[in-house]
Amino acid sequence: MTEAGRSHFWHSDGRRLSGLSTLLLLLPFFTIIAFVFVYPILQLLVISILEPHPTLDNYARVVENPVHMRVLMRTLWTAMLVTALSVVLGFPVAYYMSRAKGTVAALVAVCVILPLWSSVLVRTAAWSFLFQRNGLINSALMSLGLTSQPFKLLYTQSAVVIAMTHVLLPFMILPIYGALRSIPNDYGRAAAVLGATRLRTFLEVILPLSLPGVVSGSLLVFLTALGFFITPALLGSPQEMMISTLVSKQIREVLDWPFAAALVGVLTVFVTLLAIIFSKMLRFDRLMGNAS
């Protein structure tokens, strides 16, 4: 490094790090990713096909047992439902946010960003309070005379879907907001000048240009929802497990490692394949850029 400083005055290479320095600076990063991320996951995948002996039996048990198949289907369906709900709820918020100015804009941004940076457990606990037999939702329904008996809300799949939508909604809103913000204002104005109504401007100019944000947000929500653990574990019914709660049960109660590893394998391979196929449309940098 000292040599680089001495040897040249205004040499263009002076701006570039030497190969050795680059390597040394990257070494801790790649070491920790290799040992604390890649290795543990590869080890699970290896276990899933090598134990108790080299076999695909563990995977066969996932797809051949109707109970396990139902868990997979329920997980897939829940993730799709949460994604669809997030688009429907999130798009108008993102659109409104992209147009708002001053205090209103700040207020909306706080409402979207604060939940993102608060504990998933806090949000899940809040829903657990709301869904209790004598919780706020049931008391409100009963005092409005809409029902005489409290509904069973907690430990149902509906509770899981509502709470997961709540937790994942910011991941939908922020990418759509990012896409909407990158549309130059002139486009809308140009359409208006040319005589388009506001609805037509929205449908033919704004909506198509915001689609990359919708796709990116949907992928993010869908992929995260597939492996979601805390919310189904605390609000879902033990009779209606999702893949992550089934994995947890296999490890903590049944102690069936090869089968748990196969379940993790199915989930990880599926999510990774989707991420690779759609890699061009995933924009993670946007999440951070907006959050800070």
Next chain:
Amino acid sequence: MKPPTDRGSLALGAYVYAVLAFIIVPLVIVIPMSFSQNDYLAFPPSGFTLKWYSEYFDSRQWRAATWLSVQVALLTALFASVIGTAATYAMIRGHSRLVTAFQIALIGPIIVPHIALAVGLYLFFQTIGLSGTIPGFVLAHTVLTLPFVVFTMAAALGKVDANLEAAAMSCGATRFQAFRLVTLPLVLPSLASSALFAFIISFDEPVVSFFLSGVRQKTLPRRMFEDIEQNLTPVIPAIATLLIMLSILILLGAHVLRSRSVTR
């Protein structure tokens, strides 16, 4: 464009505020609950008491879990911001032949379900004796927070003109001096805010902590999980309120840092 007074805009506004209420009400509802005297589930809450807060602060178990989470989060913030900044700097100023590997290493921990990493680490750390230890938690959380540090630092370092360092070096500074005296002060606010974010991600991280926690070493999220799962005591709204305050403080801190940033 027309001023937004027509029916469509009003409907949009009403819809948006309904969704925002859906987002924010469950979060703030725990605050009045935490001060409620009798039945904490009853709404509106009755009376005013701080007993749930003192129950939290007086409990040895809650204090131990909180202290463990604080230690882990502080160390994670330190490790992730140093390792992440070094790697980002190398990618921006170095010979970037590892771009693809770097990107995969960044996106991997975000995409791969946390349950998969948690189970994998549970098995791996059990065999090497890191399960339920501070180094184990810190290593796991560093992996989970590195992408966020790198995204923040890439945005900040990318805006620092490479000529500034080249100029310092042509005046005789070594590469490290040029970094320390020229670049680092410019990106310091971003570095601090990435450390803040790493802290809060680690402090609130539930899934990996859930599997890595031992019988004795339990992080705060793991203790909360057990409490919510088993009996949902009134201490939870009090802790939730404190955690929300912490999130607000972190976001305010990041906001102040951002407004001070030269490279924003």
